[in-house]
Amino acid sequence: MTRQPATGERAAHRSSSEGQQAALLRIGIGALQEADPELAQILDAEVQLQNSTLAMIASASIAAPSVLAAGGAALSNVTAEGYPGARYHPGAQQFDQVERLAVERAKLLFGAKYANVQPHSCSSANLAVFAALMKPGDVLMGLDLDAGGHLTHGSRASVSGRHYRPVPYGLDSSGRIDFAQLTDLVAEHRPRVLVAGASAYPRTVDFARFREIADSVGAYLLADISHIAGLVAAGRHPNPIDLAHVTTTSTYKQLGGPRGGLILSGREFETPGPDGRTPLHQLMQRAVFPQSQGTPSPATIAAKARAFANASEPAFRETARLIVRNARALANELSALGYRILTGGTDNHMVLIDVTSVGLTGVTAERALEECGILANRNRIPGDTKPPLITSGLRLGTNILAQRGMGPDEMSTCARLLHTVLSATSTVSDTDYRIDPSLVAEVRDEVRWVCARHPLPIVVPGPPVPAPLTGVGA
């Protein structure tokens, strides 16, 4: 490989059929392995880890190879503030095309009239929307963090709860959004912005009902669909685009996209903002740039464009269907095994369980499962008596199980594996647990085998993994 001192690595040798970008990615990986084997080895091991681990992380999905490749494009080298056709730097011709493509695809996917693909995350998207619609001290209402809301919905731990006056709403005794309480709180506190959306809520969000309540006091409704964006795109959850004034989402959670956020608006895109004249779409554009972000991430936006196209394919809709069916099956299986399922079941991709019913804390359950190759994260549950790093709940999600091609039939295996670990774990303290090492080894073998039979779409098939001798979860 040619080396030139000024820049270190140089891309060289491209076969005639290979495009420049493809050659760059290939050569880049070669250079990484040669120049930095330490880093290359860690990144390689990560692919293996993802493939051989049973991830039931509700806030994650697997980005397709084409999404990852687009995210690694040389387009990343473009620095251009502003929007397509109105940049503050030269040299953005290709980037303009890519951003327009991403915007058009996002609009098409969600049936929106306006899309901003620049937010670096959904947190920054939410904060931008708030800054556009509220003055410091205005009332912001969101689902309480302990009830499953997100930090940016007015938690005191986030600037959203300090710059604005947060009034959280909660859940009723069945674990569902308490609309009676919400109606009263809205009438009393007259929020400027009402947020509908959650990070830990296994039930359908009734956006129409939220809109009625927002309208009763002239509040703006923000639908935050971070967790359910894939189901919304696939028609497996009601679409809030035309019900909310503004909708936000992460692009990596259920959309199989890169890290990032997205702001959308439908029928209300030209509705005036708080000044009574500036339309919402204009407010949102300014809210992202220049008010809260500098340069966008061009290759990430290319990856978003790719992910939005993927998400409009029939295969994505089929995966979304499986996600929901799997979650129901998993909830049923776990319920039959004696676990307390919050709200008694699920409508989406998520199953929340109370692990105190098996004598564990959220963190001991999470750690014991991870030791066995199963990923699910601790989660606070309504009325939780444990602090946020400990918790009493566990949040399971079926996004990645469905992406592996697993269906409801495989959920009994997943439930049994979970139960095998959780029932064999004993608590030493809130954070410490004990589990028999030979059981850990058995479950790990079983997990590896299950994963090998359902490889992730990012893995190149390798030699077959032998079936485990002891089928603990078979």
Ligand SMILES: *Cc1c(COP(=O)(O)O)cnc(C)c1O
């Ligand atoms: C995860 C999440 C966010 C934040 O998303 P990031 O892109 O990680 O910043 C915002 N809102 C909800 C409801 C979420 O679940």
